[in-house]
Amino acid sequence: EIVLTQSPATLSLxxxxxxxxxxxxxxxxxxxxAWYQQKPGQAPRLLIxxxxxxxxxxxxxxxxxxxxxxxxxxxxxxxPEDFAVYYCQQxxxxxxxxxxxxxxx
Amino acid sequence: xVQLVESGxxxxxxxxxxRLSCAASGFTFSxxxxxxxxxxxxxxxxxxxxxxxxxxxxxxxxxVKGRFTISRDNSKxxxxxxxxxxxxxxxxxxxxxxEGDDYYFDYWGLGTLVTVSS
Numbered sequence: 551e552i553v554l555t556q557s558p559a560t561l562s563l564x565x566x567x568x569x570x571x572x573x574x575x576x577x578x579x580x581x582x583x584a585w586y587q588q589k590p591g592q593a594p595r596l597l598i599x600x601x602x603x604x605x606x607x608x609x610x611x612x613x614x615x616x617x618x619x620x621x622x623x624x625x626x627x628x629x630p631e632d633f634a635v636y637y638c639q640q641x642x643x644x645x646x647x648x649x650x651x652x653x654x655x
Numbered sequence: 656x657v658q659l660v661e662s663g664x665x666x667x668x669x670x671x672x673x674r675l676s677c678a679a680s681g682f683t684f685s686x687x688x689x690x691x692x693x694x695x696x697x698x699x700x701x702x703x704x705x706x707x708x709x710x711x712x713x714x715x716x717x718x719v720k721g722r723f724t725i726s727r728d729n730s731k732x733x734x735x736x737x738x739x740x741x742x743x744x745x746x747x748x749x750x751x752x753x754e755g756d757d758y759y760f761d762y763w764g765l766g767t768l769v770t771v772s773s
Contacts, residue, residue, distance in 0.1 A: 584759040586700075593750055593763035594692075594700065600757060637700055641758050644690065644702040 552576055554638050554647035562655040569625040571650045573638035578618045582641035585623045589634045657681040657762045659751050664767030667741055677734040677751030685729040688754035691736050693747035741771045
């Protein structure tokens, strides 16, 4: 079973700052990795698929990179609505990482 | 527009059963794989089960294998999750999610809360 480990658990930043979130797989998942955003009381929303492709309607400030076992989600300049929890997911067995909470500093 | 609406949640005693439903609209239900994902209070997302577009293939998380059964009725555009032998650790919000063309979850319902407690 492939395990996804996200870091850090919490990221404290101010609006306008750059956010860098990490997701590491216990074995290679090629580029079969997605990122989701979840706000309190809401369902998750697909942001990035296949490691780097933005889903429909996702702003350009969100970008994904990586392959194999190491992946990164970058938010270039945090907007107030971006403070949320972010999860990575591998496509093969649909398992999720533990999440990174991006909170206002 | 795509809509997924879960129902059937509630409070149930340990060891009892519950059936969740997910009503789909706005897309060709019979062409899409469908999933159940759950989230315990204050915790992360946990994938639960998947069913192929025609119901021929089903897979489960180890934590629910042998207790939960996923099914679908394409004529009614509905997805189901039969949950038996419920445990306290099954307490969670249960989401149904649609699988997109690239196999990721492109649409989610709002979820239904299942509480297992005596």
